[in-house]
Amino acid sequence: AQSVTQPDIHITVSEGASLELRCNYSYGATPYLFWYVQSPGQGLQLLLKYFSGDTLVQGIKGFEAEFKRSQSSFNLRKPSVHWSDAAEYFCAGHGSSNTGKLIFGQGTTLQVKP
């Protein structure tokens, strides 16, 4: 079955430190992959997406993610975290069937220490 897993439920980093949020997927074919961010009490905002081509994708707010087929991973990275990055982050994937459905990971809550 198709699935998306975020192994880390909660991560704390210091402001200015680098960040990597993990995401693993289980799909038969190359999926469309997404990272969304949700600030407290807010809706979901797309950070970046991958569907083909260059495996390193750039997103908004200085985030990037790398698609690694051999590891079935799509980890999100940022070189220097800002206090405003504190939020919940969701990885999601869409399979090859034409349904428009996304499967979401459980989410990772990022806390930023001053």
Add this chain to the structure above:
Amino acid sequence: NAGVTQTPKFQVLKTGQSMTLQCAQDMNHEYMSWYRQDPGMGLRLIHYSVGAGITDQGEVPNGYNVSRSTTEDFPLRLLSAAPSQTSVYFCASSSSDSSYEQYFGPGTRLTVT
């Protein structure tokens, strides 16, 4: 473009009551979905639609009903509300033309007492 709109923003129901959460999009997207968000469980798909007149069940469909008579609208009906349906509900739309990127509405926070 208003994007995806949802009403109401907040709702309190008593157990056994029914109601409809409204969702509309003005981007001519063929796909629409309803998700519920609960702490520690991410977003779970309730129902989805691949076009007007076509709907299907997602991961957690029990207690909910949907219909899609037009491309723009995708209402979610709670048939007989239960406390387990207390959640935040998000409607989303997407298109194959935009690589299935989901555009989300602002959400409806529902409490069932």
